[in-house]
Amino acid sequence: MRSIWVLMLASATISAAQKYRVGDNPACAIPCIMAASKVASCSVIDESCVCPSHEFQEVVEGCTLGSCTFKDALATKNITWTACGYPNNDEYPKTIPARVTLFVLLPTLSFVLRMVVKKAGLSVWGADDTTIVVAYVFILGMTASDYIWASFGAGRNLWTLPERNVTKTFQMLFACQIQYFITLTAIRASILFMYLRIFPSRTFRIVLWATHAFNALVWTAFLLIIVFRCIPVNLSWTFWNGGGSDHCLPIDKLGTVQGVVFIALDVWLLILPATQVWRLNMKKSRKFGVTLMFGMGIFTTAIGIVRLKSISEATKYPLNPT
Template structure:
C-alpha cells in the first residue's frame, strides 16, 4: 500500500493497478502456504469483481463429438469385414486398441479433469478438486502416450500387408521395432517421472515429500520422436510409387492416400505450440493445461479416422459399384475374352511380380441387328493397374456382385 499511487481503501484503483497486484501476489506467495495463497487470490479476485472463467465447454463438446465420429469409422472397418466374411488382420486389431486407449483418455477428460477444474482458474477450486484433477491428468497423459504408438503400429502392419518386397519389409519391421521400443520407453518415463508416483498429483500444495524428473523434457521428447517417425512412415510408401504399374493419375491418387497421414503430423506440430511454457508448476495449471489436452484429443481421433479412410473407400465402392467400382466396356471379339464369356484381368501387388487373375462370369449377351454384341460390366475387383489393391482390401472383393447390362 505504501508504494501504491492509490488512496487508502480506493478499491477500484487497487484492483486496476497492475503493479500493486503483482507486488501483493509476490508478498502473499512468500508469506503464505500454497493453500493460503489460493484463498487470498480468490478473495482478491472476488472483491475486484473478476469474472469466473470456465473454458471447458468447448473442450467437452469437441471430445464427445470426435469420440463418436472415430468410433463410427472403426465400426465400419470391422462391420464390413465381418459382414463379408473377410479376415481381420493385425492392423485392424491395433486400430481397435488405439481407439480403446483414446477413449480412455477422453473418458478421463470428460469425467475427470473437466469436472475437477480443467479450463477454470486454480484459485476457484477446492484442494480436493486440485488433487483429483492431477490424478486424472496423470491417467489421461499415460493413455495418450500409449495411443500414438498403437496407432502407428496399425499403419505399419497395414504397410507390411501391401508391400511384399523383402527390402521394404525389412525397413518396415525395423520401424515397427523402433516405434514399439520408443513407445514403451516414453510410457515408462511418463509413468515413473515422479518418486513416489503419487507426488505427481500431490506436489502442488508443497506439503508432500518427493521429486519429479523434467516433465517438459519427456513430453517434448515424445512429440519430437513421434513426428520423426510419422515423416519416416510417409517417406517409405511414397518411395515405392515409381515402381508401381500405374498411370500417373492413379499414382497421384495413391500418393494422396498415403499423404492423408501428414494431416496428423501437422496436428502434432500444432500441438507443440501448446507445450510452450506449459508445466505443472505454473501458477494456474488447470487453466494452462486446457490447450495441450484439447490438441491431444484432436491428434488421437484424427489419426484413427485417417487410418480408417482406405477401408471406408472400399466399403463405399462395394455399396455403390456404378459410382466407385471399375467399369469396363468392350465388344465380344475383344482380346482377353475367352469362349466361356470370362474376362481375365491381371493385377500387380506392390513391388512384386506376382500376378492374380480375376474372372467375371454370368455375362448376359444379346446380338444386335448387325451381329455386334455389346456388354457393360460393373465389378468390384482389383484389375489391371487398379490402385484399389493398395488398401489391401481384396478380401472384401471375394464373391463381389456384378451388374451386367446388355445392349
C-alpha cells in the same frame, strides 16, 4: 458540504482497500507482492492499479511459484482474483463439440466402417486390426477420463477449485497422459502392420520392422518417464499440496520433447509409403491419389502439433494447467 464528500470518498477508498489485504496472503507471498508493487509502480492497497496490472500479476505469480509451495501460490492467486472481482470462467463447455468430434464421432465412425468391412469378408483380420482395436479402447478410456475430469473442474481456474478437486485434476491429467501415449502408439503400430501387408519389398519391410521397434522403444521410454516422473509416483497428483515437487521432473519440458519426437515419427510414417508408391508403374495422377490415401495419417500429426502448441501455451500459465 465539501468535507462530507471528502469523508465519503475516503470511506469508499478504505472499504475498497479492505477487500485486498496483504496480510491475508501466505507469509511466503508477501515479499513477492511487495516486489511486484514496486515493479508495477502500484500501492498494494490500490486495487484500481493492482487489478488491471498484468505486470503485477505476472511478477507475483512467478515469484510465488519460486518461493512458495504450489498450494500457497494457488491461495495467493485466489485472494487476488477474488479481491479484484475477476470472472471465474469455465472454458470446458466451449470445447465439447471439438472433443466429441475428434475423440468420439470420427474414431467411432472409422472403427465401425473397419469392422463392417471385416464382417463382410472384404478383408481378412490382421495385426493392424488388433492394434486398432486396442487404440479404440484406449480412446474411449481417455474420453471417459476427460468427462470425469470435467466434473472435477477441467476448464476452470485451478485456484478456484476445492482442494480435493485440485488433486483429482492432477490424477485425471496423469491418467489421460498414459492413455494418450498408448493410443497413439497403437495407431502407429496399426499403420505399420498395414504397410507390411501391402508392400512386399524385403528392404522396405526391414525398415518397417525397425520403425516398429523404434515406436515400441519410444512408447516404453516415455511411458516409464511419465509414470515415474515423480518419486514416489503419487507425487504426480499430490505435489501441489505441501511440497515434494523437487522429486518430480519438469512436465512441460518432458511434454515438449515427447511432442517433437512423436511428430517426427508421424511424419516418417507419412514418408514411408510415398517412397514405394512413386516407384510403381502407374500414372502420376493415380500415384498422387494413392499417396493422398496413405496421407490420411496426417490427422495424428495434426493432433500432435496442436498438443505441442497447447503445452507451449500451458508453460505461460503454470498455475492453470486445466
